[in-house]
Amino acid sequence: MMHSLRVVVALAVWWVAVLGGATAYGQPAAKTVQAGRLVFRLAAGVAEPGSSPALAAALRQFAAQPAQQKFPHSLAPPLDLPGAVDLRPVYEVRLPPALPVEEACRRLLKTGAVEYAEPLYYYSPLLQTSDPLADSARAGGQYHLKNIRAYRAWDVTQGDTAITIAIVDGGTRLSHEDLASQVQRNRRDPIDGLDNDQDGYVDNYTGWDFADNDNDPVREANSVHGILVAGCASAATNNGKGIAGVGFRCRFLPLKIYSSTRSGSFAGYEAIIYAADHGCQVINLSWGGVGGYSRFEQEVIRYAAINRNAVVVAAAGNTPADLDFYPASYEHVLSVAMLTPSDERSPNATFSRRVDLSAPGTQILTILGNTDSDYFAVGGSSFAAPLVAGAAGLVRARFPQYTAAQVAAQLRRTTDNIDALPGNVAYAGRLGSGRLNVLRAVTETGQRSARIIARTYAPARQAYSPGDTMRLTVQVQNLLQPVSNLTVTLTSLSPHLLVRQGTFAAGPLVTLEQRANSVAPFRLAVAPGTPLNTRAIIRYRLQDAATGYQEDQYETIQLNPDYVVLNANNLAFTLTSRGSIGYDGLGMVGEGVSYRQGAPLLAEGGLLVAASPARVSDNLRNDRRGSDADFWTLNRVRLLAQPLRADQEATATFRDSLPTLTRGRTVGVRVRQHAYAWAATPHRDYVILEYRVTNLTADTLKPLHMGLFMDWDLPGEGSRNVVAWDAARRLQYLFDPTAPRLYAGVQHLRGGQPSAYALNHQAPGGGPVYLADGFNSAEKFITLSSGTREATYPTATDASQVTGAVLPYLAPADSVTVAFAVLAAPTLTQLQLAADAAATRYQQVLPVRPAYSGGLALYPNPTTGLVYLNLPPSFPSATVQLLSLAGQVFHTQTCNASRLVLNLSAYPAGIYLVRVQTQNRQYVLKLTKQ
The missing domain is CATH 2.70.98 (Beta-galactosidase; Chain A, domain 5)
Incomplete structure (x- = not known):
């Protein structure tokens, strides 16, 4: 047994090395640009790429093939659904291998026919294997089921085969004893070489491989991550074999996003759209990385969560740092951090105000998938997230009338607070609302929860400088039980961001009602002396005094960036600390250069x-x-x-x-x-x-x-x-x-x-x-x-x-x-x-020439009133002007003598300029009035 365990560990570690997913503790996984591909969204008023001559010409110059709709089967957003996104204007372009993706994006942006053009990224899975002896040293096997109260929850609901959890990951093993009965099969499209359901996918009977574009979601050799994740959420329960998945009767849909071939590519976001459009009520994402925000990726999440009403769950990361980690940190995602068996933060867990809740993530016994009956103990936020995804499936079965946002609220509001535990005190507020409690999630019907679902800053900027003031309009929605007098109080957790007006009396709200503070927005100001690149966190405290409801929501605002914007005139001009104009490097950090508040005029400078x-x-x-x-x-x-x-x-x-x-x-x-x-x-x-x-x-x-x-x-x-x-x-x-x-x-x-x-x-x-x-x-x-x-x-x-x-x-x-x-x-x-x-x-x-030293002088300087200007004998005549530093001319006279008297008694104290203009030359001297 010991020998076989060593072999299993070696295989798992080899798979991680090949896939590039598991990084050493303390090294955050980073997303990387996929060569030869980009996505863009058509600008408003552009019906298709060919309807813009500039865009069509640009695409002809470098596209290896015509641009294709990224999601041709996505549906139009309902007109009465706030926040819904339309993915039909999103297109993908294949590029020649030698053409840099960033250069192609710049060339598309220059046409003015696209809202954005972005690379497609590769994200790593988040596997971290644990000590192979952990299983033999642990009594009771799946300890986490007891910690999250899953056994008691199953007395209330065992889920439903009509609930499907999408496992967007590295593939599966269809024949495993604990998975075979749990796969959601598309019986409208049996394997016969035809697209019977006309959804654009031929024979997608048991899922789809998006990385290699075929109907085989079986994992590649030695790649077990997707199987491990599926076991946590959806392993067959009460079948007398192996382990139990939290989702019990809920099925899972294997969607493979990592390639088995050299020609394939990462396809996580494509799989999210497929899952949403094919009826998956829950979508699990146990992968991600640092590397910044993507509009395309956020739109995909919004489409799944808002347009298609899917609960999106993602792993918060395995790096012991406070950082934004995507896709977990996007809006409309339940971000899950990992805990030890004692409900304390794992030493390797990412923590942040973006985390929504936590779940066990170490020593998790699940399906390995090298054979049809093997199991293994693993660790990582990859395996905390599917526990929450399984719980979301149970909540959807128990409360079928709930929207995805309500299911997420129910899971957040029914956790057990763990902030007081010794290992968590230092991370209070950054492990989410607490540890997942599935029993409470499927039984408590009196919970209240409101959420800030939209926000608008005026002026709208990526970051704010010292001295800036801003107005913040928010839209709040009541998600669960009615509230009688909801108030939203805005507080800054940073001394560098000051709240001038921070209260919003939303009043009574019935379930799913929305209200905005557009009449009296929040007001904020950036304090002088704010350090460079400060990340200020603001807290929305939502309260209903009559019912005792209180909940916090957080947001990060970037302050004092390493650039400034000169906007005194018609040009809004971004200047950086390293000689760049418009943006700092290719990461588009900055506010560009624009004219009269128009569109950005400069791609790079x-x-x-x-x-x-x-x-x-x-x-x-x-x-x-x-x-x-x-x-x-x-x-x-x-x-x-x-x-x-x-x-x-x-x-x-x-x-x-x-x-x-x-x-x-x-x-x-x-x-x-x-x-x-x-x-x-x-x-x-x-x-x-x-x-x-x-x-x-x-x-x-x-x-x-x-x-x-x-x-x-x-x-x-x-x-x-x-x-x-x-x-x-x-x-x-x-x-x-x-x-x-x-x-x-x-x-x-x-x-x-x-x-x-x-x-x-x-x-x-x-x-x-x-x-x-x-x-x-x-x-x-x-x-x-x-x-x-x-x-x-x-x-x-x-x-x-x-x-x-x-x-x-x-x-x-x-x-x-x-x-x-x-x-x-x-x-x-x-x-x-x-x-x-x-x-x-x-x-x-501006002092463009040195002062003439051959007799041209002002004295006394500084002066309290009278000042004498001596001119050299070589000056036949000169025009002398007194100016402000801004160039305003206060006084002009002609001098034909060697000395001129200026009287500044009537002028306020300050710095002035004296300009002496001869026929051939001009001199400027600085004068101080005390």
Whole structure:
């Protein structure tokens, strides 16, 4: 027996290694991009991909085959069902293997015909095998059935064969003694080579293999995870063999999502839709990973839970950390954490405010599936989740009138509180409402539960900065017994997020009634000094004093992100701490660049610095299916609380590594970044970016190239832009020549000689730089070092620009300043006016030239009133103006003498500028009035 157990453990561990699912304790499983596939949702008003010329053209350029509806059999959402999602506009595209998925997503977004374009991801199963001796050391076998009160619950209900639990996992063993009678068979489609039920799946009699697209859901060799999970939820009970599944009579539907072949791919979300559309009342997901939120994945969950009324249960993860773990952390999912036999948190369990409830997850005896009569003890949240899924099946049988949301509420509200146990005290509130109690779930009919089912922030942002205020409108729904006077109290659990108005009297609500606080929304504010990238948790406390009902619900808000948004004028402009513009890297962290609150205009943007084709530093896309990360933060970006020279100013300092540390791959510079935005006309259509660059190496950089790469997403046809160059203004810009609705570009203001390069994304023959296969260092250098001879691209195409400057040399420890204006306007005339205004404003307000030392001076400075301006004898005459830091002219006079008296007695204390203009030159001096 000992030898056979060792063999079983070896097989299980080998399977995990092959599938890549089990990570070491403390290492969170991460989702990975599946090559060659992406999904997109058509924008409102676009009936199909072919109805948008821009989208159709983009797809023809790179799609290996026509785009196909992702879920062609999904049903339209009921009109009277709030929160329902329509999956019919979602399409999938197959890509050539060499084309980076992220690049294809960007090109689709540029068409303006899609709401989103996202990769499809691979998620790992969450198996963690336990000590093979655990079974022999444990009395009573399935201890967890007693812990969760399953035996007593079966006295009330034994489920129903009409209830089906979808096991979306790694396949099954149809012939196992404890599974054979439990498989839900589709008798409308027997195995005869025909699609008898016309659901699009031929012979889907015993489930489906979505990874390999066939009707065989039997697990691949040495892959037992799906069988282990099925045993927990649905093993045949009271059959005199093996073990008992929590769901008792409830059937299970095996849906295989991990491939048995090299050509297959992970297909978890496709299987969720199938389960929902084929009548599965409960869907179990014992897999997942960290890696961020996906709109596509959340829409799939919403479709299953809201449109199709399925209870979705997911494992919360096996990483001992407080983190968001998907799909468990999506809305409308019951997230299940794992416990030890003593009801204490497992040392390897993920915990968070997103967890809904907990269940035993260690030493769980279940079906192994290597033979038709084998069993094994395992551990992990993978096996806590199906215990809850089985319980959900019992609740659905006991209360058939309950919606999926009500079943989830019943399970949450009938748990046993375990926060006071020694191992749980430190995690109170992050293990959900308590440990699953199936008896209470199927017997208690007097529970009350309300839920925040929708929320709207104004302004709507991904994250909020210090000083920001926001209004929060929520919609609450009463799910179970009526409440007589429901109140919702909002509390911040973070000192950095302040609640200014946090009460909502929802009043009496009958079962399933909804109400919103749209008349008096919650009000919140971000405190000054909030640390970078703070995750603030807010708590909704739902109470009904008359009945004693109280329940908490949590939400996370991102504060003080590592970017700022300048929005003083028509441009809402995201600036990061590492030289990126619009978004921080390819993860789309940021709020982009937009004009007059319109759609995002920039797919990607950022600073390039280069000394040679091999020495290029940036944080832009590369040719390795990712982005470079050469710049790192010294002083994070921040908006100045008291801007001196503009209505909004932002500053940051970053640097790259010395080339001696990167084998000559980087440049070796420090960059101080300063941004300026003004609110008054004619300065509303641009933002000035100023970069002061210091040479950190021991060698002279000769020459040094700098520039801004801007991949614009202008409204209209994304593949129909031309690039123009206005040499007089040193302005490079893009527009749609057929239907110009917006012009956008970059203007060189200061530093070296201007350079400009127009990039064509579409065809390899379009030039030496081809972005469709990435953007390597040699190509980046070409765009910076070609002067202005490649500044234009007159043929309409999917285009972008690099506008830069060439500096003849930069000595060690020396610094130089380069400045650009980023502009957008609805007409070319307005763009040109904005460029002229930017050039004038930069010369007038910003210290672009050192003060003349040959006799030009102000004294006393500071002054309390009178100030004297001395002019050198070489000045024949000069015009002298007194200005505010924002450029407002207070006083103008002509001086033909060597000294001029200015009287500031009538002006308030502050900093002023004195501009001296001769026939050939202009000088600006700073003056302080006390």
